[in-house]
Amino acid sequence: MIKHLDSTTSAKIAGALIDIRKEAGAATTGAVLTLVIETDERHHYYALRAAREASRAHPSRILVVIPHPEQPFSGLDAEVRVGDEMGPGEAVVMRLNGELAAHADAVVLPLLLPDTPVVTWWPADSPEDPAESALGKLATRRITDASGTHQPIQVADRLRGYSPGDTDLSWTRCTPWRSMLAAALDQMPCMVKSVKVTAEIDNASSRLLAVWLGWRLGVPVTLSTDTGPGITGVHLGTDMGEISLTRPDGMLAILSMPEQPDRHVALKRRELADLLTEELRRLDVDETYEEVLRHVTERDVAQIEEVAPKPAKQATITMTAEPDSGPLGELPRESVEQEKEDQDLAIDKPLDDAP
Secondary structure, eight states: OEEEESSOOHHHHHHHHHHHHHHHTOSSOOOSEEEEEEOOHHHHHHHHHHHHHHTTTSOEEEEEEEEETTSSSOEEEEEEEESGGGTTOEEEEEEEEGGGGGGHHHHHGGGSOTTSOEEEEOSSSOOSSGGGSTTGGGOSEEEEOTTSSSSOOOHHHHHHTOOTTEEEHHHHTTHHHHHHHHHHHHHSOOOEEEEEEEEETTOHHHHHHHHHHHHHHOSOEEEEEESOSSEEEEEEEETTEEEEEEOSSSSEEEEEOTTSOOEEEEOOOOOHHHHHHHHTTOOSOOHHHHHHHHTOOTTTTOOOOOOOTTTTOOOEEEEOSOTTTOSOOOOOHHHHHHHHHHHHHHHHSOOOOOO
């Protein structure tokens, strides 16, 4: 059931939720948390759809906040959705116009479920310091997405604005890779000497995965770029041979281990709803994510130069695991200068005379 409320208030929205539940014969909500989503018109549909799917595993009251500060008038328009496609949960889509957009916390606060956790999610643009934002202060858990826009947010920005309870979906995307690599090393206990991670350009998940591997294994890590999609491979150099997990198509991965036949494993790139469902399983501090961010410095996350499409070349940087120097490095200046000198010599060299 959907009910539209124009030029309304938080009290009227709360009353509409109660009336709709009574009409449906439900005395209580059955929700276990409140999920607050702050986004824009462009992304709100996909965010609401993902939250709706996640609410099937975690029944929740979903509050979608869409600020419109550019509007000349101040007011609140809302859509109340209960039942049917919402499953056991309920959702309210609120558009805050004019000056009211700067006071989203005052609008959301009366609609929070009592005695339940509050999670705030920014599926697209997010504040530099989520914990200090208006809606972030209401939550015990704050979820961002460094890859949610066309201009990916650098990991260093997440480090500067980190507070306990923050997490990022770029880190969530690494979970299957971390699980499979850890399981592979459990099957073959050996000394890892080097690590290489390959992914598409500006992939935040690959940086976090590379930092985690360098930190946990204590070895140099090389991060290379290709055409993707996403993370395409991890190669572990060991004293017994190379252990590799490669996924060139974003669907099926191949696990190769010394003296063992190659195995195909399911490693599909997960949908937004699956990532959100995983994050809602735990509402405490993610200590591992926090520790990974502590190993990141300004030098670690320098942007990789985009490779030219013709001819296709790989850009490679080398990383170490020491926090003071950072797990990521920069392109070797000597190799770049030598390549430039070779190109100059090729241009200046005269052509041989025709016979």
